Amino acid sequence: MSYLLRMGIMELITIILSGVLSALANGGWIADAIAKNTLNSNLDSVETLEVRIDNRPNYQLINGKLDKLRIATRGILIEQGLRIDVLELETDPISVDVTTLRNSNFKDLPNSFRQPLQAAARIVITEADLTTALQSETVVQQLQETINGLVAQRAGNSTRSYELSALQIDLLPENRIKLELQLSRLGTDKKQNRELALALELGFEVIAGVKVNLVEPQGTVNGRPMSERLLGGFAQGISDRLDLTNLESLGILARLLQLEITEDKIELVAFTRIEPQSAKTNLSEQVKP
DSSP states (O other), X not given: OHHIIIIIHHHHHHHHHHHHHTTTTSOHHHHHHHHHHHHHHTSSEEEEXXXXXXXXXXXXXXXXXXXXXXXXEEEEEXXXXXXXXXXXXXXXXXXXXXXXXXXXXXXXXXXXXXXXXXXXEEEEEEHHHHHHHTTSHHHHHHHHHHHHHHHHHHHSOTTOXXXXXXXXXXEETTTEEEEEEEXXXXXXXXXXXEEEEEEEEEEEEEETTTEEEEEEEEEXXXXXXXXXXXXXXXXXXXXXXXXXXXXXXXXXXXXXXXXXXXXXXXXXXXXXXXXXXXXXXXXXXXOOX
8 A cells, every 4th residue: 555655656646747848838638648658658558548637727837837637547557567457546736846857756756846746546456466466576575574574573583484485365345355375484494494374364444544454353374273362463563564654754645535345356545645855744734635
C-alpha cells in the first residue's frame, strides 16, 4: 500500500507533468496527447490509457498550473512482475515551478510544488496479478525481511533467520485472505536446517483511514494449530507496517477510503496529499478527507 501511494502514484504524476512541459505553448488537446505518449513510453507496458488535462485558460500551462489531471489505465505494468489491473487517478488543481520541475525525478517532485498536491486514486489488483507479484525477486526479498524482522521482534532472537521458498495466496470473501508459505529455518550447518509449512488466514479492517489491522487470524505450522498469542503477535507486527501515518515524515498524507477484498480481486480507494518539500506542519491536522 505504502509503495503504491508513494512510488507508483508519484512517479506517474511526474511522468505526466514532464510530458506537459513539452506542450506548454499548444492547446489543451495537444497537451493531453503528448502527456499520454510520454506516459506510454515510460511504462513497461499498458493495455489501455486515457489522459485528460483540464485547464481554463490553456496558457496557464506556461506558468505550471493545471486545473485538474485525470488518468485512467487498465493493465498497467509499473515494473517487472507488478501489474495493476485498474488505476484511475484524479487530482485537484496543480501548481508547480516549471524550472525546478524540469530537473526533478519522482523523488524530488515535491521540490517543485507551489502548493500541496492532492489526488484520489482507485486501484484494482487481481488475484492472478497478485500471485505473479508475490513470485518476483523484489517482493520475495521484502517478505523474507519482514518475516525475519517479526521473528526477531517476537522471539527476541535476531540471529534466527528463515528463507522463503514458496508462497501461495488465495483471496476470500469478506476482506479475508489465505496464505500458504514454505520456510526454511537456517542454522549454522545443514543438520540444523528446518522446514516449516505455514498456513495463515487473515481478515483486514481499516481503522480511521490510516491503518489496516489484521483481524481474526487463524493458522497452523506443519499442520499444528498456532497459539493465539503467536498469531496475535504476528498480526500486530504486520498491522504496524500497514500504518499510513508512517509516510507523514516524508511529507505525504495518505488515507485509505475503501478496501474491498473478494474472491478474485482487491479494490482500493485512496486519497493522498503531498506537501511541498519545505512544509513542516502537522499533516494529520491539515487534511481530514
